[in-house]
Amino acid sequence: MSPKRRILIADDDPDILAMLSLRLLKAGYDVVKAAEGSLVLALVRETKPDLVILDYFLPNVKGDEICLQIKADSALRAIPVILLSASTAALPPETVHAIPTDDRLTKPFDISILLEKIRLLLPAESAG
Amino acid sequence: MRFDKDSLWYPGIGFAVAGLLLAFGQRALNRYSQGMQRSALWVEHTYDVIRTIESLSSAVSRASANRRAYQITGEPSYILEHRHSAADAHSALAALRDLTRDSAFQQKNVLRLEDLVGARLSVMDDLLKAQARGGLDPRKSASLMARARTLDTRIHGLLTSMTRYEEGVLQLRAEEGQIGYRRTRILQYALTMASGLIILVILLRLSKEIADRQKKELDLRNSTVLMEVVIEGSSDSVFVKDAESRYLMMNTSGAKMIGRPLDGIIGKTDSELFSPETFARLKASDQEIIQSGRPKVYEYSVALPAGTKTFQSSKAPYRDPQGKIVGVIGIARDVTAQKAAEEKLQEAAQIKADFAAMVSHELRTPLTAIKLVIDMIVDRTLGPVNEEQNSALVTAQRSIDRLSRLINETLDFQKLESGKMEFRVSEADVNRLVQEVVISFEPVAKGRSITLLTNVAKDLPKVRCDKDKITQVVTNLLSNALKFTAGPITVSTAMDGSDVRVSVKDSGPGVSPEDQTRLFQSFVQLEGTRSIQGGTGLGLAISKKIIERHDGKIGIQSKVGDGATFFFTLPVDRSA
Structure with a gap:
């Protein structure tokens, strides 16, 4: 049996965090939750997830900063990052588009679309 | 009222011409009166000649009469008289010769007259001599008498023709004088009228020019007054500075804006009216205008006794009549209120944008959670769902989607309205x-x-x-x-x-x-x-x-x- 894939979800809204992680668990993934920006990077290093789902508007450290840090770290660079954003209206578009995520989704989103994106981004399971 | 030299040349020439014409007329008149004088002299001369001729004639007659009287009476006094008369005749002749010096014709006549009168007088002498000797042979006396008569006739004829000649010349002169008079008078009238006309035309044109200039001056004064009214009436500051940024002119509104009386501004530079920083900025912009020669609009924030105000100043180069830049003209407007309003507007727009962003974020977050839940139930992740439940939940999904669209569209619309939508x-x-x-x-x-x-x-x-x-x-x-x-x-x-x-x-x-x-x-x-x-x-x-x-x-x-x-x-x- 192939090991469960681990996904780290970072969102400051408790309901979204709870429901999304429930859905992912039901989908067969292992879930790590984070509600605060400053914890995410440490948590990523510690738990080594296969994919990270980041909300943009996190307290203390914003999603874009975290994404940059992940991608700057050679040990973590390979981890795919999906950025969720409720609104980037306050930011200039160049800033938004410059964030080096592997994919992005605006809230509210279709869960089936998110699941599909996750599937596409996760590396193929090794045989055997 | 001044006339420039350009406009004076033609009346000058006109008057000169009129003067010349009058001078000609006067000269003609002078010549005429000179001619008249000469004519008068001629007339006198002619009468002198005629009178002299007459006195000669009378002298000869008297000489003859006295001789006969002596012959008859033998009175010696008659001989004396006769001699007087003869002398008169000679002096008359001499006078005639003198008088007729200028006429060759008359001179010839006078010479002949001298011969004739001389011969007649000698006949009288002969008769007197004969009488003195005791009488004359009747035959001798008869021939003498005959000779005397012939001589008288010839003398008389000559004197008559000489008189007629003189009278003829007189007549001629008179006629000439008349013609000359007429011509002179006509010329004089013509010239006088011509010069009169010229003068009249000049005067008319001059008076018209005077009227035109007066009107122009009045118009200028009116438009100057109008300009003054406009400048004084403007609620903006209107001013003129020289090249050293010294105020040459400012209207009342400008003085009020600065907060000083007008006489405390005119003649002063900005360094005496404002802070050093403000002065530096104003001087810099004045110099820019003077160097570039082009108008420009500036905005300054100035600290005044009444508080800090923002002014929008339109400055332009001030040129003298030759076109050289000698200063700066400007119109300044207090835009403090407007700037404050603009800032408020911008603030409001920013607040609106921030608000829209915040609201959409706040609305989207719970909506995300709800959608996750409903979708999760509908796709049977949390267990079976019956037909009814499914139907109900699908309805809820539709509403969620609709709400989501509404939030998106509202945010889009706000972005488009505020121009913040990026393309x-x-x-x-x-x-x-x-x-x-x-x-x-x-x-x-x-x-x-x-x-x-x-x-x-x-x-x-x-x-x-x-x-x-x-x-x-x-x-x-x-x-x-x-x-x-x-x-x-x-x-x-x-x-x-x-x-x-x-x-x-x-x-x-x-x-x-x-x-x-x-x-x-x-x-x-x-x-x-x-x-x-x-x-x-x-x-x-x-x-x-x-x-x-x-x-x-x-x-x-x-x-x-x-x-x-x-x-x-x-x-x-x-x-x-």
């Missing part, structure tokens, strides 16, 4: 874009048994546009069409002049002309749409703004009962 332009294949949207709607259309047809033009040129936004517009039009109709919908592309045209034609109830004008306004929904799928009323308004930002046009062609064709155009050669 990412690239080359787009319109046909492909349109076909993608149609494909995405196929499930919905199939579910409602509506036929979607596409009719794309071949060889449609690529268009530079924001693909996402144009897709949004096509989606909006197609979704509207699906709301309005149960029949076929045709999406087509074509060339329209130099534009690419996309049309969505439905077979619905159509839109009346009155409704057509309201369609693209925000929050307008037409009858019959709310019941079906519900719109936000912003879709078309947003589409319109997007198309207009692309320099395109959006519109509708429709007749009630005959469906509607919504279309938009995008220019092909658009310099993005």
Whole structure:
């Protein structure tokens, strides 16, 4: 049996965090939750997830900063990052588009679309 | 009132000519009067000659008479008288000779007269001598008498002809004098009238010029007064500075703006009126105007006793009549209030933008959670769901989607309104874009048994546009069409002049002309749409703004009962 894939979800809204992680668990993934920006990077290093789902508007450290840090770290660079954003209206578009995520989704989103994106981004399971 | 030398040349010449004419006239008159004088002298002379002739004649007669008297009476006194008379005759002759010196003709006559008179007197002498000797032989005396008579006749004839000659000459002179007089008078009148006319014309023109100049001066004074009224009446500051930024002139409003009396400003420079920083800025802008020779508008924040105020100052070069720049003219306006208002507006706009962003974020977050939950239940992740439950939840999903769209559209609309919507332009294949949207709607259309047809033009040129936004517009039009109709919908592309045209034609109830004008306004929904799928009323308004930002046009062609064709155009050669 192939090991469960681990996904780290970072969102400051408790309901979204709870429901999304429930859905992912039901989908067969292992879930790590984070509600605060400053914890995410440490948590990523510690738990080594296969994919990270980041909300943009996190307290203390914003999603874009975290994404940059992940991608700057050679040990973590390979981890795919999906950025969720409720609104980037306050930011200039160049800033938004410059964030080096592997994919992005605006809230509210279709869960089936998110699941599909996750599937596409996760590396193929090794045989055997 | 001054006259410049240019305007004085012609009256000068005119007067000179008139003067010359008068001088000629006067000269003619002088010559005439000189002529008159000469004539008078001639007349006198002629009468002198005539009188002398007469006195000669009378002297000779008296000499003869005295001789005869002596002959008869023998009185010696008669001989004395005779001698007196003879002497008179000689002096008369001498006088005549003298008088007729200028006439060769008369001189000849006088010479002959001398001979004749001399001969007559000698006859008298002979007779006297004979008488003194005791009597004369009657025959001798008879021949002497005869000779005397002949001589008398000839003398008399000569004297007469000489007199007539003199009278003739006199007559001639008189006639000449008359003609000369007439001519002179005519000339004099002509010249006087000519010069009079010239003077009159000059005077008329001069008086007209004086009147013109007076009017011009009056007009100038009036327009000067008007200018002064305008400058003084302006609520803006109007001022003039020289090249050293010294105030030459300022109106009352300007003095009030600075907060000083006018006499405390005129003649002073900005260094004496404002702080060093303000002075430096004002001087710099004055110098810029003087160097460049071009007008410019400046804005300054100045600390005044009444508080810090912002001024907008339009400055221009002040040129002297030769065109050399000698200072600066300016109009300054207190825009403090306006600037404050502008800042408030900008603040408000920023608040609005921030608010919209915040609100949409706040609204989207719980909506995300709700959607996650409902979707999760509907896709049976949390266990079985019965038919009823499923139906209910699907309804909830629709509302969630609608709410989500509403939030998106509101935010889009706000961004477009405030100009903060970013457009990412690239080359787009319109046909492909349109076909993608149609494909995405196929499930919905199939579910409602509506036929979607596409009719794309071949060889449609690529268009530079924001693909996402144009897709949004096509989606909006197609979704509207699906709301309005149960029949076929045709999406087509074509060339329209130099534009690419996309049309969505439905077979619905159509839109009346009155409704057509309201369609693209925000929050307008037409009858019959709310019941079906519900719109936000912003879709078309947003589409319109997007198309207009692309320099395109959006519109509708429709007749009630005959469906509607919504279309938009995008220019092909658009310099993005």
